[in-house]
Amino acid sequence: MLIAHISDPHIRPAGRLYQGVADSNRLFEDAIDHLHALDRRPDLLLLTGDLVDEGRPDEYAQARRLLAKLRMPYLVIPGNHDHRENFRAAFADHAYLPAEGALHYCVNAHPVRIVALDSCVPGRHHGDVDAQGLAWLRRTLEADRAKPTLLMLHHPPFASGIPYMDAYRYLDPAPLAAVLGAFDNIELVLCGHVHRTMLRRWAGTVVCACPSSTTEIALRLAADAAPASYMGRPGCMLHLWSEAQGMVSHVSHIGAMEGPFPFA
Numbered sequence: 645m646l647i648a649h650i651s652d653p654h655i656r657p658a659g660r661l662y663q664g665v666a667d668s669n670r671l672f673e674d675a676i677d678h679l680h681a682l683d684r685r686p687d688l689l690l691l692t693g694d695l696v697d698e699g700r701p702d703e704y705a706q707a708r709r710l711l712a713k714l715r716m717p718y719l720v721i722p723g724n725h726d727h728r729e730n731f732r733a734a735f736a737d738h739a740y741l742p743a744e745g746a747l748h749y750c751v752n753a754h755p756v757r758i759v760a761l762d763s764c765v766p767g768r769h770h771g772d773v774d775a776q777g778l779a780w781l782r783r784t785l786e787a788d789r790a791k792p793t794l795l796m797l798h799h800p801p802f803a804s805g806i807p808y809m810d811a812y813r814y815l816d817p818a819p820l821a822a823v824l825g826a827f828d829n830i831e832l833v834l835c836g837h838v839h840r841t842m843l844r845r846w847a848g849t850v851v852c853a854c855p856s857s858t859t860e861i862a863l864r865l866a867a868d869a870a871p872a873s874y875m876g877r878p879g880c881m882l883h884l885w886s887e888a889q890g891m892v893s894h895v896s897h898i899g900a901m902e903g904p905f906p907f908a
């Protein structure tokens with residue numbers, strides 16, 4: 645099974661730019677075209693939040709227009725720039741989304757079970773999953789302790805080391821780690837939020853944060869670093885799952901480049 649992973653497109657209303665600079669809508673179209681041009685069509689696309697920039701209904705309408713071009717099934721979770729109820733209304737035809745409350749869900753229709761956690765706190769930018777959400781997660785995971793499982797949530801459960809991102813991090817991941825640590829079939833935890841590729845061994849599994857399809861957060865690690873982001877090379881990830889190896893994850897850069905250069 646090949647799973648594509650796009651994060652943080654920050655879609656705007658038609659004709660509007662992200663931060664007044666980046667054409668996030670065109671970049672998202674580029675990302676979709678990129679997936680369609682791969683030599684193997686992904687079986688599923690996962691979108692790990694900040695689908696739109698301000699949570700506005702006209703942004704979600706634009707997101708649906710762009711997603712209508714996608715020729716593969718997809719699953720969505722919200723990020724801190726999404727608006728929970730506008731998000732739910734925009735994807736009312738996505739039967740896996742719950743009718744009320746946090747947008748946690750489980751999709752068990754593929755060789756890999758997909759468990760989605762809504763790590764957003766309405767009106768705030770940091771990440772958290774409350775006790776009710778963690779109880780739901782434990783029950784969901786206990787339903788099948790053997791099937792390979794992929795967990796996705798917007799906020800990575802760690803401090804990145806980039807101070808201006810860590811102000812909005814998942815503040816207390818220990819209770820989530822306590823739930824996940826009781827299971828050994830969590831192949832991978834997929835996140836967005838940090839607009840960079842990051843990896844961490846955590847809670848007996850591997851956490852993988854995906855780059856944004858729109859902009860790149862500057863890699864500044866000094867404690868007093870000033871916030872910055874760039875029109876970097878947009879990217880997505882491809883997670884290739886097989887019975888033989890489990891999950892192997894690739895970064896896939898979007899856009900034309902020179903080459904190929906033949907080698908022997």
Ligand SMILES: [Fe+2]
Binds near residue numbers: 652694723725837838
């Ligand atoms: Fe974002």
